[in-house]
Amino acid sequence: MSLTVSVGHASAAGLRERNEDFVGMVTPNEPELSSKGLIAAIADGVSGNAGGRDASEYTVRGLLADYYATPETWPVTQSMDKVLKAINSWVQRQGSVRPELSGMATTLTSVVLRGRFYYFAHVGDTRLYLYRGGALSKLTTDHVWDRPEMQHVLTRAIGLDSLLAIDHGMGELQERDIFLLLTDGVWATLGEIDVVRCLADVALGNCNCDDGSRRLVDAALGAGSSDNVSALMLRIDALPEENLRDALSVSQQLPLPPRLKPGQSLDGYQVEELIHSSQATLLYRVFDPRSQRQLVLKTLQPDRSGDPQERSAFAHEEWLAKRAVARFFPQVITPDRRNYLYYLTTWHEGQNLQQRLDAGRHFTIPEIITDGVRLVRAVGALHRRSILHRDVKPANVHMGTDGELRLLDLGVAQSGLEEKSELQAPQAGTPSFLAPELFENGSPSRQTDLYATGVTLYNMLTRRFPYGEIEPFQRPRFGEPVPPSRFRPDLPLWLENVLLKAVARDPADRFETAEEFQLALERGASNPMPARGAMPLAKRDPVALWRAVAVISVVLNLLLLYIVVVR
Structure with a gap:
């Protein structure tokens, strides 16, 4: 579905001899509607x-014409800024x-509506x-x-000074939004109640x-x-599907918030606690006074402000998180207006599995089965949306205290809808949970996610790893996985077979799907x-096989040589 907008305008000279107001709009068809808006x-x-x-007409006509002549690679704000200057x-x-x-x-x-975002440029008192x-x-x-x-x-005004300072802003669109542009002949005369009453009728469909x-x-x-007196009105009737390109463009334009402390506010959200701080990101628990609920606010570290790759990766994470609409994931909350680069998700009381393991929690066999089913269902829900998590692990x-299991952190996830240049390196993730083929520059796949899921369950049971713990930058060699029953004698044979299949070294020996x-x-x-039957030596360790063949060949040749000499 494309962006669908209803538009209308009116203008009058009023008591003046000449109407010096000028209004204009361009509503292009595809592909310009998607590329430029x-x-x-x-x-x-x-x-x-x-x-x-002359100034008002030339400015509006010039902006409407020249904006569409700017390169498509330019952000919207850059295009408007260059044209207006x-x-x-x-x-x-x-003059x-x-x-x-x-x-x-x-x-x-002026306002540009592109994808699921709006952008505006402003100077003066319209x-x-x-x-x-x-x-x-x-x-x-x-x-x-x-x-x-x-x-x-x-x-400030166009033509007033050689150095033009333009106010820019942006935000996310919602269906039934109405944008209203007014000259001072209207807004300085009418009260806000009159304007709201009129817009309410337009929103309800009582008038166009x-x-x-x-x-x-x-x-x-x-x-x-x-x-x-002049007025220009735009109503959002339908929005297109979330567009990654627009999300990446937005990420390069919004400033990063400073490091926040409890008690401070950001766009009206009150910071309660810093939940987590990594090299790249910050997570806060915040309170929204409007909805009276707690949320999670995630943003980049302030020192990453000048890193376009980090910004793009963060926008990509938010874009994927918005597509993961299911009970197995925190849900993204769209703010009414966002002045900084961050995104919000629902907050849920509870602990992650790693915290429970670190606290000495012992998981029983029934708990492993129940939690395993829920975890596999969560991974499957991502796969049905063409998303690979790439970092499934207890952390x-x-x-949740509400009894729900939720899969967190899509920071290194990918969907298969990105351009090749946007894909991350194959080894993104945590080494001990990476499938063997990823250490050989193999491509991430559903099997690598299911492998990490199997290792997670194995680790919950045993606090160990099927092939031993793998350190960063290590080049491990994978033999046969250690049976988990060695560490948990109470483990039933059928469950051991399931886990060993999940963590098999060869992707062909693993489960094909989460289902x-x-x-x-x-x-x-x-x-x-x-x-699973014993793996043949040729498949388990081909180097050892050929080494054995070489040794046998040498021995046979020496034996033949001995027989010839003796005769």
């Missing part, structure tokens, strides 16, 4: 100047070469509002003097965007506005899996 803009020429109308230079030059246009200038507010869930938010700041007698004197825009303009004139398996692994655990002793 929809753009809308509103401008108000500086009053009392003959060039006000070039337009600013042109407007300034017109110097044509005396009648001296001092020509205009305000401008405004951008967002109506969402019955609440109206002003997204822009008026660039006027703060003294009472100069509240209508602009401090054109009718809503006309209604606001007429209301402003009826309320005594003596200025030009990433959370046991097969789950079935083997569920049917248990009632329909046990047969023990």
Whole structure:
């Protein structure tokens, strides 16, 4: 599904002889809609100047045309910034070469809707509002003097200064969002209640965007506005599927938050505790006063601000986490407005399996079977969404006090939908849980995830690893896995066979799917899996086989030589 937007506008000169406002929008078809998005803009020429109308019209027309000529590789904000600064230079030059246009200038507010995100650029005192869930938010700041007698004197505008400072902002879209762009002839006259009432009718479908825009303009004139009056309205009717490219673009534009302490706030979320700090990321437990619930806020370390690869990897993790919608994973929460690079997930009381192991917890056979089934189901839920976890281990398996098992941390996961250049190295993960083929530059697969799942269950049972603990940068040699019954004599034979199949050295000897692994655990002793036969030497250790063949060959040759000499 593509981005679907309803649009409408209205503009009138009011009591003025000339309408110096100008509004415009471009609603392209595919592929431009996906690659560049929809753009809308509103401008108000500086009053009392003959060039006000020329400045506003040229600025809007120039932005709408030149934005689509910028490279697709540029972020949206970079494209708008480059175009507007070039337009600013042109407007300034017109005033110097044509005396009648001296001092020509205009305000401008523009918004781009692309994928599931919005981006805006703003200078002056035109405004951008967002109506969402019955609440109206002003997204822009008026660039006027703060003294009472100069509240209508602009401090920034297109053409006002050779150095143009543009406000940029962005956020995520939601269906039924309504964006409203207004000139000061409307917003300075109407109260917020009148605006909200009109937008509520548009949201409910009682009138369309054109009718809503006309209604606001007429209301402003009826309320005594003596200025030009213009309104431009956009309603989000449908959103496309989450786009990785947009997520990566967003990650390069948002600033990283500073390191936070308990009691501080970020975008309205109150920090309660630092949960975890790694070399790259920070996890906080935060409280959301609006929903009255605790959440987890994850972000990058502040010193990673200048690392585009870390930023892209973080955005990719969030993108995958949004696709993992199931009971087996924390769910991503979308904030109404995000000013920093982070993402939010649900918070769940409990501990991960590694914490339980470190506390000396002894897992019984029934617990291993029950938890194993739930863990395999979680891994299978990822695989059905074409996601490979790549770091299944006890530290990433959370046991909630609500009785749910949840698989955590998609930091090194991949989905198969990325470009080749975006894939991580094959050995991403924790060495002792990596399948043997990954040490030979093999590709991650469902079998490598199922192998790590088997090692996790083996470790829960025995606190050991089937091939011994593997240190980072070690190049291990894999022989036969140690039977877990050596450390747990109470282990039934059928369960041992299941675990040995899960951690088999050869991927062909493992379970093909999570569903097969789950079935083997569920049917248990009632329909046990047969023990795997001894692996032939040629498959287990081909080097040793050829060494033995060479030794036998030498011995036979010496024997033949002895017989010939004796005769």
